[in-house]
Amino acid sequence: MTDTPAPSALWPAPPADGPVRATVTVPGSKSVTNRALVLAALSAEPGWVRRPLRSRDSQLMADSLRAMGVGIEETVSSSSAGDSETGEAWRIIPAALHGPATVDVGNAGTVMRFLPPVATLAAGDIRFDGDPRSYERPLGEVINALRTLGARIDDDGRGALPLTVHGGGALEGGTVEIDASNSSQFVSALLLSAPRFNQGVEVRHVGGNLPSMPHIRMTVEMLRAAGAQVDTPESGGEKNVWRVTPGALLGRDMVVEPDLSNAQPFMAAALITGGTVTIPDWPRRTTQPGDALRAIFTEMGGSCELTDAGLVFTGTGKIHGIDVDLGDVGELTPGVAAVAALADSESVLRGVQHLRMHETDRLAALTAEINGLGGEVTETADGLHIRPRPLRGGTFHTYDDHRMATAGAVIGLAVPGVMIENVATTAKTLPDFPRMWAEMLSGAGA
Known part of the structure; x- marks a missing residue:
């Protein structure tokens, strides 16, 4: 594994300079x-x-x-x-x-x-x-x-x-x-x-x-x-x-199947940049909540196909808002919120009040960090209301939460100058994320 930045370091989330085209092998669930x-x-x-x-x-x-x-x-x-x-x-x-x-x-x-x-x-x-x-x-x-x-x-x-x-x-x-x-x-x-x-x-x-x-x-x-x-x-x-x-x-x-929830940031990259990402070994039948990404990100503007090579997900570069109940798939909320902050219309994420008791209070954390970059996110009783606004660079705090770190990286694809605090927390479930992210952007994973 490559060296991961220390918790105190700020990691510059690399912006995408064009459509992402890569094959990304996601570690096990x-x-x-x-x-x-x-x-x-x-x-x-x-x-x-x-x-x-x-x-x-x-x-x-x-x-x-x-x-x-x-x-x-x-x-x-x-x-x-x-x-x-x-x-x-x-x-x-x-x-x-x-x-x-x-x-x-x-x-x-x-x-x-x-x-x-x-x-x-x-x-x-x-x-x-x-x-x-x-x-x-x-x-x-x-x-x-x-x-x-x-x-x-x-x-x-x-x-x-x-x-x-x-x-x-x-x-x-x-x-x-x-x-x-x-x-x-x-x-x-x-x-x-x-x-x-x-x-x-x-x-x-x-x-x-x-x-x-x-x-x-x-x-x-x-x-x-x-x-x-x-x-x-x-x-x-x-x-x-x-x-x-x-x-x-x-x-x-x-x-062990690939961790489908950890495929989320890479699929989001295809959606945001209008590129294509292939996730090998995506199961045709699974109980993993991450399988819901196929439907969620398709509704937000992408398309996907299960092939012999894996799941092939393609974006158009246009991102639509979504009104969705994520109660069964709450772990996807940070990534969906990050994409929604870049969409062309408002989003409502519902059914996830329990996220206040996860690695951090994810609803409060997402609200604070996206708003800190110029966004307009409001907490509701059971989720988030996201009104897209032009975003700017700045520090994106992770609260020692791996999914906050990957959400910040997703926003950083489209917003130059996003600095992720403690990207090393991704090691909780996605070891060596900075290297995987860099390889995806360079096409080294293709």
Whole structure:
């Protein structure tokens, strides 16, 4: 990897001097990688995770599982399917989970929420800590749910990090009610470990609108692929109720899809410059929220085609405003907002009030940073109202949020003089982003 600027450095977002024409290979999905690691660690036999994302979030997940006794061997291996495909692969060797151990969650929502249920299955104390921002992110619903299911957790009444799970080597499980309106990860966290609970689990969401449903569907599909029995609303069960039957998980050979949400800035570059970007290995069927980019960016002025080479996305250089509910795909909001700030008409982004509790308050951050460049963005109760205005250069703060950094880079394509503060935060899910961005603009990726 090339050197990434230090957090204190300002990175000049390079403007595009013409239509972008490039092929960009996007690293593996963080969401798939971290779910695959958890399921493999809880399986009854070794398994493989192929083409994993190697980033801060996935490394935190792997290191945390290692701390609890799981074996993870990183290697380059051929596919078990007998073809010539090779690439990076992690062999996961399950073991009896144990403490004492300390888990550093960084600011990774998947780590801070998916692993406390795993820790209840360990013999011994597992302490969870992380970045200062992680203390502010909602976790109380997971903590309270685990206590209802029989866990002993010490959080000094905070309902947040830091905390200690006093693992007893097993968890009784059963039925629990939670309000997951702040994050679908609360549901996924309980489902992923549920096959190992004595009674499995029945999770009932009792709050308001449940965001990011594609991520719950991803969890369910991956559980079923590992041999778990899961009943869902989509399979004829009650609305907002998920049931997982106790049973052994199978060691599987999992190939991680490209992270479609991380394709967003590169597709945006084609849309803004009137160019063409090809994303190899775009799946024809997927539960990833990023697949919605095809429809969103087409409505905003582009066109796309799934080919043998991957997804080919083409822009005209004209960008239209959009009125869209992003509740299921909230992680796309920063990139959509960046493009909308350059459009020829107003945009309304709805259904994303939960973004106030992400890596940062993304609605407040987007409003402040786009307006700081001369834009006109107004927060609404559940999203943003964006009125395009001529933008100027200036510092674009990231708030240690990877998607804020890529949003700033997108604006910088059309606005000279945009300086990104702490572009290094993109390493959370998109390692070496500055190099990938430069190669795209130079055509080196074509």
